[in-house]
Amino acid sequence: MIPMGTEGVNASDGSTPAAGMPSYDGKAEHDESRTNLSPRVTASLMDLEAWAEILATYGRTMRVAVALTDPQGHLLGECHNKQPLWSLVRETKSPWGAGCPFCISTYPSCASVKEALQSGKTMMARDMAGLTHVAVPLVLGGQPLGAIIAGQVFDRYPEPLLVRHVAKAFGVSAQQLWDVARKQRPVSSSVLQASGDLLCALGHAFLEQRYGKILEAKLSASNGRFRLLVEGVKDHALFTIDSTGYVNSWNYGAERLLDCVEAEIIGRHFCCMFTADSMLNLVPEKHLQRALQAGLAEYEGWCVTGTQKQFWANVSITPLLEDPRSGRGFAIIIQDVTQRRKIAVALEAARQERTRLQENFLSHVSHELRTPLTAIYFFTTNVLDGLLGDLTPRQREHLTFALDNVKQLRNMVSDLLDITRVATHKLTLEPQLVSPVKLVADVLSTCRTNAAARNISLRSIAAPSLPFVWADPARVRQILINLIDNGIKFTPNSGVITVEARLLAGDGGFVCVSVSDTGCGISPENCEIVFDRLAQVKSVAETSRSGLGLGLFISRELVSRHGGRIWVESQLGHGSTFYFTIPVFSLAKLCAPVFAAPTFKEGLVSLIAVDMVTIAGTAREGILLEIHRVLERCIHAGQDVVLPPMTDVGPVETFFVLASADASGSAVIATRISRELKSFDNAAKLNLEVSSTTIPVAPGHSREDQIKEVTVRVEQLIQSHFSAKKRLK
């Protein structure tokens, strides 16, 4: 017994395969596209009919039996050029199912096919009887397809002992077997191995060729289908351009949509489809660039047809990066959406018209309501103030009720106007430098009467050191009064309302004002909606009259226009707290022109203060506006700055001018201011005083530091200016 088993070709007789002999383990030509061959492709590659001729020829020429197997080593189809001994044993005696199809003994068990596929090399195997074969792996793109086995021959003169052994095992006459074996021509293992290598090369060349044919057939089929698809699209222009923008393909849809036949457009630059305007603005180039960066660019814009008609188009551009023939290029799809745009434009126009009508109507209503309201107000107050004689306490009480309702009506009319402004984005602010402390104190004194009537105590917490905010005082007052009035409305008698102003925790850039009440509170789901337009909490609305429900909505708009945020925290039965934030005034932002002036870097800046007596009443605003205008005339615009009026900040009215000037320069400006203001109507009564201080800009410091130092100094000067005036007063 010579158990030889299966061995690699190399090991079997010490010879090595020729240098450069391909190894078909799939690593050498690993190709992404081949790793996943579909079952259909695999079946087609292993098509028995296709292989029949090559295998039959090979078997005849090499005088060996040859056959195809699947990757598990099972025979596929017939065996070509069967050898006599093998035929006698395997075909006359019932063959066993499993095991190597070319061995006639099961011992040692032969796994030559599996091993060949595993190693990617041709494997040689000899069975107990001395019959030898080679297994050639068939691998494509790393995927095992099966194997070719060739052999059924003795690699040396057969040994009678072994033949007798086999005859006994298979129940065949030993003499008959020996006669057959004796006549079989042995093939030496080295020849068998060389023919195995040849078979390997042959097999793979055949596989490659067959695979190429399959691919080609598939490609031409899909090309044809794709072509039909593209050609058939009528409503979309589909075309391609090369990387420089020249058109190189054109479908029927493009012909229809862009009014231009293929022959005319091929080779022309695709910018002829754009309007002159978009070409000036480099629209096509920008979109190609965007498509390259993002992989897709989609936009809507005007396109021009070959007959110079314009249409509104939806354009989508995809870069073609992997076309080996034309290099980089783009696929472009254009769709005519003029109709859709027309509808959208018409809808928008209708919406705007409706808004305009609504606004006109509301502002008309508000205007018309104000006229009779004014007459009622005048007559009521005339009587109340005793202009027509004394009143009894009951008459006075009833008239006071009437006046309260007039005021309520007036607020509603104002809200109506505000709401139309919100809808038309006309809610404008006139921000100023405002002290939040003073603002809170002012509002509280306004609301005190209302609160006292319900025996509700009104408290305020506000550190005097709070920074100024940049806000429209009238609007912040409106927000605060609205919140406090709401609090009063929903708080039972003898409750408490607390107004607090502090720096927003974690962000010194905002002042946070809160209004807390001890009222009924708001449920979590209502906390979400109280700021919505016309939102009113149902159960509450029934308990008292609560206006139009616009107050919080308007407040939210006003706060957001200021750049702040408004929200509410509440627990049913435990009162509510409304918060809103307002940005802190930034001197640095306002003084930017001074800091940008060429003289700033190493020179001096001056702070000029213009003081005058406090002006009371509403005419004040007009006068301050006038003075502000005079000051603007006196400065060098673009390099000096008139700081905004410091409303409610100091005990006196003071205007500050920050000038890019040294002492003598600021003296010139100060003189000019004094002279100009002298011609002002009430100049003598205004008691004007102009003073100035110079601030050095430290040379050598970084620009940021210089700006910081100067703003800090300006702030200090303004503060100390006011405290000095306060002491004088």
Added chain:
Amino acid sequence: MSGKTILIVDDDQYLQLGLTARLKSNGYRAISAGDGATAIALARSESPDLIILDLGLPAGDGFLFLERVKGLADVGATPVIVLSARDPAGNKKRALDAGALAFFQKPPDNYEFLAAIRLALGETIALSTFLKT
């Protein structure tokens, strides 16, 4: 009682009536006109010390009146306070730019309104005593 004359230009007779009573009780003489042309004639003949002007007037609005009156040598210097039902947004700046001293939206607060009148008449500057007490 200063006895100064104030011209009310407003087409609403109720407003004329109500405001006149208020002004009289503060010691002023009040005269009224319902349209711009009448108002100009009245201003020239009576030489009021102050004009209270509505913007919505028949036959030529308040702005036209302001422009006309400011162009007149004899009454052009008369201070004007606007009292209008119109939206202050836009109208206020326009009125002040056209030479009005102050803008009040209807209905005004009596005390603030009277304070502005006194200021316009040069009777006082610091009217803090009138401020919300």
